Structures are given as structure tokens and as C-alpha cells.
Amino acid sequence: MAKDNETETRMIVISPSSSVTPDQITRLLHNSGLEITIKETCYGAMIEGPKQEVGKALVAVRKLDPNRIFTKVRGFPIGDARRCRAHHGSRPGFTQLEIEWDCLKLVEKGVCAAEAGEKITEKPRAPKLSVEDLRKIIDEVKQ
Amino acid sequence: MKVFIVPPNSLILFDLVERYGHEPLSLMGAIHERVVNPEIESPPVNVTPEDVKKGLKYAGIEVPSGIRGRLAVWGPLVDQAEAAIIMDDAPFEFGCVGCHRTDEMVRFLIKKRKIPYLEVRYPTNEEEAKLMVSKIKAFLEGLKK
Numbered sequence: 001m002a003k004d005n006e007t008e009t010r011m012i013v014i015s016p017s018s019s020v021t022p023d024q025i026t027r028l029l030h031n032s033g034l035e036i037t038i039k040e041t042c043y044g045a046m047i048e049g050p051k052q053e054v055g056k057a058l059v060a061v062r063k064l065d066p067n068r069i070f071t072k073v074r075g076f077p078i079g080d081a082r083r084c085r086a087h088h089g090s091r092p093g094f095t096q097l098e099i100e101w102d103c104l105k106l107v108e109k110g111v112c113a114a115e116a117g118e119k120i121t122e123k124p125r126a127p128k129l130s131v132e133d134l135r136k137i138i139d140e141v142k143q
Numbered sequence: 144m145k146v147f148i149v150p151p152n153s154l155i156l157f158d159l160v161e162r163y164g165h166e167p168l169s170l171m172g173a174i175h176e177r178v179v180n181p182e183i184e185s186p187p188v189n190v191t192p193e194d195v196k197k198g199l200k201y202a203g204i205e206v207p208s209g210i211r212g213r214l215a216v217w218g219p220l221v222d223q224a225e226a227a228i229i230m231d232d233a234p235f236e237f238g239c240v241g242c243h244r245t246d247e248m249v250r251f252l253i254k255k256r257k258i259p260y261l262e263v264r265y266p267t268n269e270e271e272a273k274l275m276v277s278k279i280k281a282f283l284e285g286l287k288k
Contacts, residue, residue, distance in 0.1 A: 071158055072157040072169065072171065075178060099236045103155060107272055107275075109269045109273060118277075120277045
């Protein structure tokens with residue numbers, strides 16, 4: 001378990017459109033000689049250690065695919081019995097992670113466009129289905 | 144600058160804020176401080192008596208305890224924030240599931256503080272994602288000036 005605020009736990013999430021694998025990330029970090037704990041996961045990896053070391057690890061990992069590797073801080077330490085599945089912990093953040101992971105393939109396009117300086121114009125969204133239209137659809141289905 | 148993100152546990156917003164050179168104020172950071180504190184053993188004991196008092200600063204006693212409990216963690220982050228990014232129109236699984244009232248209250252607290260904030264829409268296609276990222280990038284770069 002983390003001892004103090006100097007320790008940081010990070011989640012590294014690979015966009016579904018990236019060709020980088022969680023195995024590549026863990027191998028890179030294991031070979032980097034940094035004093036951090038690494039756990040390979042289905043979405044990427046989790047790393048934990050002193051903030052400075054974690055920062056160095058993130059710089060190295062991002063180099064693999066800068067626009068398709070995303071990270072965020074994790075509240076609970078790696079293997080914490082309150083969250084770790086190995087200890088039958090609950091996973092309340094999993095739905096959030098799942099939906100954001102799926103959205104990363106879109107966000108990655110945005111990051112690439114922003115990097116290229118692409119000009120984007122805002123288009124209005126299609127309006128929601130009106131009650132009248134919904135009634136028409138229901139009537140059509142009934143027949 | 145310290146940028147508060149809504150929802151405060153978002154990977155996308157956290158990463159983008161950090162990517163464009165600012166410090167994201169996230170729920171995970173606040174939770175980390177609490178879970179490594181030996182005072183909190185395990186759920187359902189996940190707040191301290193001190194948290195309950197803090198929550199009262201942001202919501203009255205008549206407000207449900209769940210909202211006050213959440214605001215005890217989120218409120219101090221809003222107080223520290225120098226700017227905020229809010230994600231709108233997101234699917235229900237996105238963000239802290241369970242308390243829409245806290246979400247509304249946090250938006251109110253942000254607007255009440257009169258700090259610069261940006262509201263973006265959850266992207267559903269490539270064009271919207273490009274627009275969202277370009278807006279966030281422009282907003283965060285503008286903060287540096």
C-alpha cells in the first residue's frame with residue numbers, strides 16, 4: 001500500500017486504435033530500471049512509485065504512441081484489497097473506464113487534428129426525435 | 144494552473160488537461176489521500192467525521208447525506224480550482240454514477256466562483272471529438288496568458 005502523498009499510482013490506458021500492446025508497455029518499463037511497481041492489465045498497465053519515477057515512466061511510455069496512450073491518477077494503490085479482483089474487491093470504476101476506453105479512438109483523432117492545427121467548425125447536432133415523429137413510427141410498426 | 148474537471152474521475156479530461164500543460168484536480172487524487180489514511184478502514188466507512196463537517200460548507204443540513212459526503216471531497220477541489228472543464232451530454236456510465244444532484248451542485252459551485260470554465264459535449268463521432276479537443280486545447284492555452 002502507498003505510504004504517503006509522495007507515492008503516485010497511475011493507470012496507463014491504450015486507445016483501441018493503437019497497435020501498442022500492454023505487454024510492450026510492461027516490458028519497456030521493466031527494462032527501464034525505474035523503481036516502480038508495474039501491473040499489466042487488459043487496457044494497458046498500472047504503475048506505482050515515487051512521483052518523479054512515475055513521471056519518468058510516463059514520458060517513456062508516451063513515446064511509444066504519443067496520441068494514443070492516455071493516463072490518469074488512480075486513487076487506490078495497486079493490489080489494494082478493497083479494489084483488487086484477486087481479493088474479491090469491488091470495481092466501481094469499471095463502467096467508467098470501459099466507456100472512456102471506447103471513446104479514446106475518437107479523442108485520439110481530436111488530439112491528432114489539434115496537433116496538426118486543423119480548423120474545426122462547429123455543426124449543430126441533429127435534433128431529438130419529436131413526440132409526433134415517435135407516434136408516427138409506433139403507428140407504422142402497429143400496422 | 145489548477146483545472147477542475149467534471150466529471151472529476153474522467154480519464155479523457157484528466158489526460159487532456161495534463162497534456163496541454165496544466166494540473167488537473169481530480170477525484171482520484173483526493174481519494175488517494177483518503178485511502179492511504181489509516182483512519183478509513185474499508186467501505187462502507189469511507190468518510191471521516193471531519194469530512195462530514197466539511198460537507199456542510201457546501202450543502203445545508205437538509206440536503207441528503209450522500210450529496211454532502213460527495214461535496215466534502217469535491218468542494219475543496221472546486222475551491223482550489225483556477226479554471227474548470229465540464230463535459231455535457233455524456234452517457235450515464237460516464238462520470239460518477241449515482242448522484243446527479245451532486246453533479247448539478249458542483250456545476251453551481253463552479254459558476255458561483257466565477258472562474259473561467261469551458262463546457263464541452265461528449266463526442267459521439269470523429270467531428271465532434273475533433274471539436275471537443277480543439278476547444279479544450281484553445282481554452283487551456285488561453286489560460287497560460
